[in-house]
Amino acid sequence: MPYEFLDDGVTSDVTFHAWGRSLEELFSAAADATLNVMVRSVESVRPLETRSASVEADALDLLLMRFLDELIYRKDVEELLLRAKELHVDTERNRVQTVLTGERIDPKRHELVADVKAVTLHDLRVERSATGWDAHVTLDV
Amino acid sequence: MAAPAGIRRVDEAVWELPPTFRPGMRVPVRLFATEGLLGEMDEQVFAQAANVATLPGIVGYSFTMPDAHWGYGFPIGGVAAMDVETGVISPGGIGFDINCGMRLALTDLTEEEVRPRIRELVDALFERVPAGVGTKGFVKLGESDFADVLEQGTGWCLRHGFATEEDLDRTEERGCLAGADAAKVSPRALERGRNQLGTLGSGNHYLEIQVAHPEGIADPALAARFGITRPNQVVVMFHCGSRGFGHQVATDYLEVFLHAMKTKHRLEIIDRELACAPFRSREGQNYFTAMKCAINMSFANRQVILHRVREVFEAVFHRSPADLGMEMVYDVAHNTAKLETHRVDGERRQLLVHRKGATRAFAPGMPDLPPEFAETGQPVIIGGSMETGSYLLAGVPSGAASFYSTAHGSGRTMSRTKARKQFPGRDLERRLLAHGIYVRSASYAGLAEEAGPAYKDIDAVVEATDRAGLSRRVVRFTPIGNVKG
Numbered sequence: 001m002p003y004e005f006l007d008d009g010v011t012s013d014v015t016f017h018a019w020g021r022s023l024e025e026l027f028s029a030a031a032d033a034t035l036n037v038m039v040r041s042v043e044s045v046r047p048l049e050t051r052s053a054s055v056e057a058d059a060l061d062l063l064l065m066r067f068l069d070e071l072i073y074r075k076d077v078e079e080l081l082l083r084a085k086e087l088h089v090d091t092e093r094n095r096v097q098t099v100l101t102g103e104r105i106d107p108k109r110h111e112l113v114a115d116v117k118a119v120t121l122h123d124l125r126v127e128r129s130a131t132g133w134d135a136h137v138t139l140d141v
Numbered sequence: 142m143a144a145p146a147g148i149r150r151v152d153e154a155v156w157e158l159p160p161t162f163r164p165g166m167r168v169p170v171r172l173f174a175t176e177g178l179l180g181e182m183d184e185q186v187f188a189q190a191a192n193v194a195t196l197p198g199i200v201g202y203s204f205t206m207p208d209a210h211w212g213y214g215f216p217i218g219g220v221a222a223m224d225v226e227t228g229v230i231s232p233g234g235i236g237f238d239i240n241c242g243m244r245l246a247l248t249d250l251t252e253e254e255v256r257p258r259i260r261e262l263v264d265a266l267f268e269r270v271p272a273g274v275g276t277k278g279f280v281k282l283g284e285s286d287f288a289d290v291l292e293q294g295t296g297w298c299l300r301h302g303f304a305t306e307e308d309l310d311r312t313e314e315r316g317c318l319a320g321a322d323a324a325k326v327s328p329r330a331l332e333r334g335r336n337q338l339g340t341l342g343s344g345n346h347y348l349e350i351q352v353a354h355p356e357g358i359a360d361p362a363l364a365a366r367f368g369i370t371r372p373n374q375v376v377v378m379f380h381c382g383s384r385g386f387g388h389q390v391a392t393d394y395l396e397v398f399l400h401a402m403k404t405k406h407r408l409e410i411i412d413r414e415l416a417c418a419p420f421r422s423r424e425g426q427n428y429f430t431a432m433k434c435a436i437n438m439s440f441a442n443r444q445v446i447l448h449r450v451r452e453v454f455e456a457v458f459h460r461s462p463a464d465l466g467m468e469m470v471y472d473v474a475h476n477t478a479k480l481e482t483h484r485v486d487g488e489r490r491q492l493l494v495h496r497k498g499a500t501r502a503f504a505p506g507m508p509d510l511p512p513e514f515a516e517t518g519q520p521v522i523i524g525g526s527m528e529t530g531s532y533l534l535a536g537v538p539s540g541a542a543s544f545y546s547t548a549h550g551s552g553r554t555m556s557r558t559k560a561r562k563q564f565p566g567r568d569l570e571r572r573l574l575a576h577g578i579y580v581r582s583a584s585y586a587g588l589a590e591e592a593g594p595a596y597k598d599i600d601a602v603v604e605a606t607d608r609a610g611l612s613r614r615v616v617r618f619t620p621i622g623n624v625k626g
Contacts, residue, residue, distance in 0.1 A: 007562075011183060011211045011553040012345075038274050040586055058400065069392055075275045076333045076385035105275050112274040113586040114557070115343035115626075117388040118237040121395060121413040122213035138213060140237045140388070141344045141557065 002026075003033035010122060014114075014139045021132035023060075023089040027067055027096060030135055031084045034068050034119075037139055038081065040111040045081045047101035056095045061126040063094045064135060065119045071100070072116050079105045114141045144179050145187050148172075154207070154609035155542075158191060165195040165411070171202040173543065173609040178207050178601055181554060185211035186218075192411045193221050197419070198228020200485055200492055204543050206499045207605035208552030208597060212236075214414030217498035217553075220546040222483065223420060225491050229408070230425045231417035232398065232432075234495035235478050237391040238342075239432055240439035241382030242313075242474035243500075243522035243549075245533065246447060248454065249466035252352045252373040256621065258457055259579050262350065263622040265453045266581075270348055270446055271340045272626035273583025278339030280445060287335045288323035294437030295444045303448040310511050311469040313501065316440035318479075321433035327393045330431075334386020334438060339445035341381045343583060343626040345550075345591055347527060348379035348450070351618035359614035363535055366517045367470050369616050376618060377450055377467075378531055380524045380550075381626070382476065383439035390435045394428040420493055429478070436477060443472055470533065471520040475500045475549035481509075483544050494544050502536035502547040502612045521612050523603060524550045527580065527625065528573060528593030531618045532603050539610030547611040548603070551596040564592035573623070582625040591625065 002019050009015025016033040020026035032042050039045065053070050057063040074080045082102035089096050105112070122138040149157045151171070156179060158170040170190040172179065186209045193215055194203035200222045209218030214233025221234055248255075255262065271278060282290065290297045295316025298304035309315045323331070341348060353374045358364050369376070383390075398416040401424045402408040408417065418424040447469070451462035458465060478495045485492075494501075503510050503519040510519055518536035525531045529551070536545060555563075566585030569592050573580050582588040606612045 005558040007556055007559045009556055009558070010185075010213055011556050012217055013213065014557055062396070062399075066396075072385075073329060073333060073389070076337070079275050079277070107273070107583070111586065112343075112584045114584065114590060115274045117344075117385075118392050120213040120237070121399075121416070124413070140213070 002029035010138050013120065014141050016137055018135045019129065019133065023091065023133055024087040026133040026135055027064060027087050027089060028084040030064060030068060030137060031071055034071055034116060034139060035081060035083060037116050037141060038075065038113060040113055042083065044110050045083060046103050047085065048103040049080060049101065051082065051100045052098065053100060054095065054097045056093065058094065060091065060094060061124050063096055064126050065124060067096050068119045072118065081105055081110065116141055154605050158187060160194070163191045166191055168194050168199050168202050170194055172205045173605065173611060174207045175601065175605045175608060178597065178605055181597065182209060183211040186216045189216040190219060192415060193219055195411060196221065196229055196231065196415065196417060197408070198224040200224055204546065206546065206548045207609065208548040208550055208602045210552045212497065214412055215497045218548065219497050220495065220499045220543060222492040222494045222544050225420055225480065225493055228420055228493060229417035230420045230429055230478055230493060231415055231495065232391045232395050232428065233414040233416060234497050235432065236476040236497045237388045238382035238476055239387035239391060239435035240474045241476040242439065242443065242472060243378065243380050243524050244443045244447060244472040245470040245522045246377045246450065247368045247466055247468050247470060248375045248377065250375045251371060252375060252621065255350065255375045259350065259622045262453065262457050263579050263581050263624060265457060266348060266450065267624045269449045269453050270624060272624060273343050276340045277336040278445065280338045282335055282338065284331065287331060290338065290441050291323045291326065291434035291437055292321045293317055294440045298441050298444040304444050308444060308469050312440055312472040313474055316444060318433040318436050320430060321437050322430045323434055325427045325430040326390060326434050330386055330389035330393060333389045334384060337384040337386065338442055339449060340384060341446065341626040342384055343587055346381040346626040348624040349620045350622035351376050351378055351531060351620050353616050353618055357617035357619065359616065363517055363615045367520055367533060367615060368468060378522065378524065378618065379446060381443060381446065383435040384442060386438050387435035390431050394431060397424055432478065436474070440472065471522060473500050473522050484541065496546055498549045499546045500549045501545060502540050503545050504536045504538045504540055521547055523548060525599030526551055526593045526596040527578070527591055527620060527623050529599045530620065532599070532614065533616040534603065534606065534612040535615050537610065537613050540612065543611055547606045551599040551602055553595055554597050555595040557590040560590045560592055560595040561586060564589045578620050578623060580623045580625060588625055
């Protein structure tokens, strides 16, 4: 699990730290962390539906915010819980292209936890680390 | 955690941080809290309130309420009034859940009548008021219908049989801010919100059956004026907001503001969550107009939920909602920015008052109050954690010290992650049952995050608002049934 939830984050929200050897791994980990706020086991989400998405932004950290916002948006509009199956991050254009797979929310199959309202800009960071990339994200729940 | 050096006690429950506390502060910070609550406050509250004090056009003080805790951008429990000509509007001063608020409705039932049916009642409410992650409401709306909801708020509900005329009288702003324009909202936000009317949401959103015990009546005369007239009277209180619609409006404009600050307005801010735009700028006005849509959506959401609650009571008790006396006490919002006229240094000025996790609390005689509250002051509804209790308060003249703002709830003291580790949801459910509170939850892990010890002591918060002169206690309610989102 390439992410951890931090105990000492913003009290009313959820802060996670995600990491990966590449930006692709990092974005994928951040997607799973966001999903994990909503559902207790990300493994309980089966890859029954496929969606593709392409997101652009002004900066790399805002790109992560927009990418996660896309997952929250599809959760509300299509009632889909999604994971990143394929991902390509283009750092020159600050663009991410992704294939997402998942399934419709089913309270009988998915142990649901808390809805994510939004990705905040609070101390939002995407940074290089010794082993690749790190991100800190605070979600409003 | 401790209050920073340099804090000064102004009054028994009023504290001040001077503008020298951090560079760039335009006004001092005023904190309303008892010594105990101040000592427990997250360090970040002081830093964030000081950051707010640096925003252009801020008037008077950057305020924090007694339930203040660490948020993003503004602290939760933060209040800031901006000059409309020179000041800014900031989505981070309102929150993602625009117009999140509390609604309180009466019944003429007593605890003795409701307790034997509490499981049936709560189970039916859980069934009929969708709660939890990504739920859809029962109202099916086309795109243009949803635009009508955004522009008409509770008025739309009245025309579609979900509200009474009296409900509108008992809602802040009569449930609709004029000037909302759905054209200022992104297609993404419209898509996100269209199916969510009549849904509770999750996190700390809930619907409770509560009792006003005789020992909970702090001011019998005012309680009676608000409709609490019999011993052990049962009331319904719920907490929710503008759902994914409001969250998306805030997200969209945060990005618009970040971009415009850099390229157009040359505004420097300390924290990106304080992204803002001059209120009079095109971006500022567009956000204000879009925010009004979210405010109206939220009022309509709570109205549709109340309609469903009335249907459930009718089905369970075989009496009509009118016969059951299911009138509203009031509906208050605690995540807003509103244009209000206040007296500053003897002069009446129009201000844009940001309240994030803070409730408006107008005093008796203020012109924006409906006539029935002219003598009582505005009812203020404060939700506690589900284990403790909730309050009905009233606005007071001394509230002028905070532009008539008071607390909104108990305020978290522990992160959700920590609470989840410490309080398994099923244990909490059993403990609540042992205390006579029957809970249905869309999520037991989510339930754990809302455990009583994860919050400040609601009685201490309300006492602090009283001592600080922000509002007065009227009734304390005890929960007996809870639907948790």
